[in-house]
Amino acid sequence: MATKASKAAARLMISPAVLLLLGWMIAPLALTLYFSFLRYNLIMPGDNLFVGWENYYWFLTDPSFKAAMINTLVLVGGVLCVTVLGGIGFALLLEKPMFGQGIIRIMVIAPFFVMPTVSALIWKNMFMNPVNGIFGQIASGLGFAPIDFFGQFPLLSIIFIVSWQWLPFATLILLTALQSLDQEQLEAAEMDGASWLNRFRFIMLPHLARAITVVILIQTIFLLSTFAEILVTTNGGPGTATTNLTYLVYVSSLLQFDVGMGSAGGVIAIILANIVAIFLMRMIGKNLDA
Amino acid sequence: MGRIQLKQVKKSFGECTVIPPLDLAIEDGEFTVFVGPSGCGKSTLLRLIAGLEDTTSGMIEIDGTNATLLPPAKRGLAMVFQSYALYPHMSVRKNIAFPMKMAGVNEAEQTKRIYAAAKALNLTDYLDRKPGQLSGGQRQRVAIGRAIVREPTAFLFDEPLSNLDAALRVGMRLEISELHKRLKTTMIYVTHDQVEAMTMADKIVVLQAGGIEQVGSPLELYKTPRNRFVAGFIGSPKMNFIEGAEAAQHNAFAIGIRPEHIDVSITHGQWQATVGVAEHLGSDTFLHVHGVPGCDPMTVRGGGDIAVNHGDTVWLTPDPQHIHKFDAEGLRIK
Amino acid sequence: MARSVSTRSKVLNTAVAGTLGFLMVFPILWILILSLKTEEDAIRAPLEVLFNSGWTFDSYGAVQARSDYFKHFFNSVIISVGSTFLGLMIAIPAAWAMAFVPGKRTKDVLMWMLSTKMLPPVGVLVPIYLIFRDTGLLDSRLGLTLVLMLINMPIIIWMLYTYFREIPGEILEAARMDGASLRSEILYVLTPMAVPGIASTVLLNIILAWNEAFWTLNLTAAKAAPLTAFIASYSSPEGLFYAKLSAASIMAIAPILILGWFSQKQLVRGLTFGAVK
Numbered sequence: 062m063a064t065k066a067s068k069a070a071a072r073l074m075i076s077p078a079v080l081l082l083l084g085w086m087i088a089p090l091a092l093t094l095y096f097s098f099l100r101y102n103l104i105m106p107g108d109n110l111f112v113g114w115e116n117y118y119w120f121l122t123d124p125s126f127k128a129a130m131i132n133t134l135v136l137v138g139g140v141l142c143v144t145v146l147g148g149i150g151f152a153l154l155l156e157k158p159m160f161g162q163g164i165i166r167i168m169v170i171a172p173f174f175v176m177p178t179v180s181a182l183i184w185k186n187m188f189m190n191p192v193n194g195i196f197g198q199i200a201s202g203l204g205f206a207p208i209d210f211f212g213q214f215p216l217l218s219i220i221f222i223v224s225w226q227w228l229p230f231a232t233l234i235l236l237t238a239l240q241s242l243d244q245e246q247l248e249a250a251e252m253d254g255a256s257w258l259n260r261f262r263f264i265m266l267p268h269l270a271r272a273i274t275v276v277i278l279i280q281t282i283f284l285l286s287t288f289a290e291i292l293v294t295t296n297g298g299p300g301t302a303t304t305n306l307t308y309l310v311y312v313s314s315l316l317q318f319d320v321g322m323g324s325a326g327g328v329i330a331i332i333l334a335n336i337v338a339i340f341l342m343r344m345i346g347k348n349l350d351a
Numbered sequence: 352m353g354r355i356q357l358k359q360v361k362k363s364f365g366e367c368t369v370i371p372p373l374d375l376a377i378e379d380g381e382f383t384v385f386v387g388p389s390g391c392g393k394s395t396l397l398r399l400i401a402g403l404e405d406t407t408s409g410m411i412e413i414d415g416t417n418a419t420l421l422p423p424a425k426r427g428l429a430m431v432f433q434s435y436a437l438y439p440h441m442s443v444r445k446n447i448a449f450p451m452k453m454a455g456v457n458e459a460e461q462t463k464r465i466y467a468a469a470k471a472l473n474l475t476d477y478l479d480r481k482p483g484q485l486s487g488g489q490r491q492r493v494a495i496g497r498a499i500v501r502e503p504t505a506f507l508f509d510e511p512l513s514n515l516d517a518a519l520r521v522g523m524r525l526e527i528s529e530l531h532k533r534l535k536t537t538m539i540y541v542t543h544d545q546v547e548a549m550t551m552a553d554k555i556v557v558l559q560a561g562g563i564e565q566v567g568s569p570l571e572l573y574k575t576p577r578n579r580f581v582a583g584f585i586g587s588p589k590m591n592f593i594e595g596a597e598a599a600q601h602n603a604f605a606i607g608i609r610p611e612h613i614d615v616s617i618t619h620g621q622w623q624a625t626v627g628v629a630e631h632l633g634s635d636t637f638l639h640v641h642g643v644p645g646c647d648p649m650t651v652r653g654g655g656d657i658a659v660n661h662g663d664t665v666w667l668t669p670d671p672q673h674i675h676k677f678d679a680e681g682l683r684i685k
Numbered sequence: 686m687a688r689s690v691s692t693r694s695k696v697l698n699t700a701v702a703g704t705l706g707f708l709m710v711f712p713i714l715w716i717l718i719l720s721l722k723t724e725e726d727a728i729r730a731p732l733e734v735l736f737n738s739g740w741t742f743d744s745y746g747a748v749q750a751r752s753d754y755f756k757h758f759f760n761s762v763i764i765s766v767g768s769t770f771l772g773l774m775i776a777i778p779a780a781w782a783m784a785f786v787p788g789k790r791t792k793d794v795l796m797w798m799l800s801t802k803m804l805p806p807v808g809v810l811v812p813i814y815l816i817f818r819d820t821g822l823l824d825s826r827l828g829l830t831l832v833l834m835l836i837n838m839p840i841i842i843w844m845l846y847t848y849f850r851e852i853p854g855e856i857l858e859a860a861r862m863d864g865a866s867l868r869s870e871i872l873y874v875l876t877p878m879a880v881p882g883i884a885s886t887v888l889l890n891i892i893l894a895w896n897e898a899f900w901t902l903n904l905t906a907a908k909a910a911p912l913t914a915f916i917a918s919y920s921s922p923e924g925l926f927y928a929k930l931s932a933a934s935i936m937a938i939a940p941i942l943i944l945g946w947f948s949q950k951q952l953v954r955g956l957t958f959g960a961v962k
Binding site: 067068070071072074075077078079081082085086088089090092093096151154155157158159160161164165166167168169170171172173174175176177178179180182183184185186187188193195198199202225228229233282285286288289292293294306307310311314315320323324326327328330331333334335337338 | 694695696698699701702703705706707709710712713715716719728730731775776778779781782783785786788794797798800801802803804805806807808809810811812813814815816835838839842867892895896898899902903912913914916917919920927930931934937938941942944945946949
Binding site: 401403424428429432433434437440441453497501 | 863
């Protein structure tokens with residue numbers, strides 16, 4: 062179905078979406094790029110001098126940049142490990158026959174629908190607070206010294222919270238993928254004498270490979286921008302212990318009002334995200350026709 | 352009125368020419384069947400007439416007016432699709448009413464035409480059902496009903512029976528033929544099944560690789576196929592072709608004999624052959640025999656009571672009146 | 686073929702999965718319990734909270750009185766529902782074009798749309814913030830609606846595209862043969878047929894918009910703040926009022942928790958752009 066008339070109609074129908082997204086992408090991007098070369102501070106109104114690579118220089122040589130990079134990687138990597146491994150486990154478990162499967166599935170998935178600010182607050186206050194939190198109370202009750210989670214293990218605590226939010230997502234996708242596995246394949250393997258472990262390794266895992274890549278890449282996109290959990294719990298601290306790249310840019314531009322520096326950070330964040338994005342696009346592109 | 356004329360119509364997708372320039376005239380009231388193997392361009396040709404595809408060049412005239420650039424809705428044609436293409440969210444009644452609603456026909460007239468169509472197609476009891484609750488045959492009737500109520504200048508059918516099982520197909524074939532006799536509207540029918548073509552058509556257009564191989568009435572095509580392609584395509588089981596010395600005796604590159612034009616005997620005849628498979632159908636027996644020079648296996652149609660089986664020897668004699676002769680290019684020698 | 690499984694292994698599976706599921710959902714259950722306690726009871730030891738204290742709805746009233754929950758709730762509703770439907774109006778025609786009139790570059794356009802989703806928000810925070818400040822869109826529901834519509838548009842288009850592709854093109858062609866204009870074709874044939882797909886797209890996007898916490902936190906102050914920002918205002922020092930914090934949290938997540946359970950299946954498809962079905 063492709064007449065000239067319908068092709069013309071199609072172009073007309075698609076153009077609002079394309080123009081809007083183009084505007085949304087190009088305009089701010091160009092401005093970010095432009096600002097990143099200016100000395101531009103909102104509380105020090107001046108001439109907004111063109112300073113070349115100065116902002117990039119200061120941003121990249123700032124010790125907090127290095128810390129932020131490492132924190133970003135640890136955060137993303139840590140959450141991915143927990144959610145992918147945990148997700149495979151949950152998916153295998155939930156796929157087994159059991160009573161009340163629907164209800165149990167809903168319980169496992171629930172955290173995904175909790176908004177980031179809420180989940181951060183719940184964990185910070187009701188669970189990880191050394192005095193009144195449940196963990197602290199249990200520790201005291203058993204005669205141990207309660208742990209100050211955000212003081213002693215700030216990044217680990219955030220990884221924990223974010224993992225709680227994303228584990229359901231990984232589970233849901235891996236479970237869906239697992240359910241699409243042809244049962245006859247598994248039965249054939251069983252007839253061929255494969256043990257459960259071998260069936261998992263040679264049949265289920267290859268079948269899940271695509272879903273696992275999808276989980277990793279999509280989560281990476283979202284995890285690189287983790288923000289609310291940090292803002293609500295630690296404000297990036299203590300020191301820069303939980304400052305990731307997103308939070309660092311937020312601090313420079315909206316807390317220190319240094320638009321130039323913030324923009325330079327933004328450009329760097331974009332470059333990093335694009336490296337990840339290229340992998341994702343390749344993969345999704347391959348699956349487009351499937 | 353419903354006279355459709357194609358003048359030098361050509362269709363290419365990019366570099367690839369699907370239909371080389373082609374001329375064809377379909378007369379008013381005629382039942383025309385486009386037949387050919389899959390991928391021969393017959394559906395594309397139908398879609399060009401419908402306006403669902405653009406012609407690359409050439410002109411399509413409907414009742415004398417140039418319709419080449421008209422959108423499908425403006426051509427006054429109705430189409431029945433292979434998948435029926437019923438609107439799943441609408442009841443049968445609403446499905447049938449849809450084209451009239453689009454044309455702005457008033458409610459009273461709509462109701463009248465819906466009931467007339469439903470009555471003609473035995474759908475009266477199903478008007479309030481959704482397509483999902485109907486059998487394949489009923490869906491097909493709804494699709495036809497939706498086409499009828501528009502009172503189109505011509506009906507286009509795109510392999511409408513290919514999704515039905517064999518028994519239903521025969522029934523629907525008759526219904527469509529009867530519908531044509533009653534309405535006397537031009538119909539263009541696309542199929543890959545030569546039996547449908549032979550049984551329904553006033554005029555058959557045999558297509559291959561986008562080109563027209565032959566146009567004619569069913570019997571014309573059967574009796575005087577223009578070339579080996581048409582000869583092999585029309586008729587079931589297929590015509591046998593013999594090349595080599597046997598053909599040379601007839602001053603031809605190849606000769607063709609239909610299975611029904613070969614006499615079978617267990618005692619004497621022109622060719623001796625061994626039976627490979629014998630299909631006993633009761634009314635007929637189809638023998639697939641080996642050993643005839645220049646044609647292996649040869650298919651022969653004999654009477655229902657021939658008692659031969661695998662491995663038996665038979666003698667075959669072709670009916671000299673029904674030998675088709677072809678030259679090296681595959682064209683018929685008169 | 687489903688095999689018969691012994692009741693014993695079924696019970697065992699249920700026990701293990703049930704325990705883990707309970708641990709996952711426990712934080713939510715816990716704040717539900719705390720929200721029904723007085724502040725004094727809420728900070729007692731867990732067992733005391735469970736078995737040795739009364740129940741009360743006071744905290745819910747207190748939250749509404751303190752920071753006008755309903756104002757933020759309506760902000761959230763307007764922003765998430767508004768951005769989704771605005772997005773839908775632009776996305777349906779676009780998805781129609783890509784699904785039913787695919788061209789050589791359709792795939793590239795889809796890819797490019799997806800790529801805008803990967804633009805890290807922080808990369809464009811500064812200019813958007815400044816543009817919003819200068820145009821008066823800062824802390825306005827309209828501004829936030831527009832931003833959320835734009836960031837979720839690629840997902841809406843992709844989801845609709847994958848659903849539309851499952852609708853046979855012949856049906857739309859039939860509509861065209863039946864004399865339908867493009868508008869009628871989309872309005873009377875395509876949209877009703879795609880209702881399940883459109884519904885799940887709407888659900889997922891409302892959820893995403895409801896929970897979006899980068900732009901909502903950075904572009905709003907008091908006036909247009911949705912529930913994400915409303916909750917963030919509890920981070921300290923009021924955070925120590927457990928019962929009120931719990932009540933506020935429950936009120937913020939309950940609507941979406943319910944919507945989310947309805948749409949878990951579609952969630953997979955939407956969030957993976959159809960790569961996992």
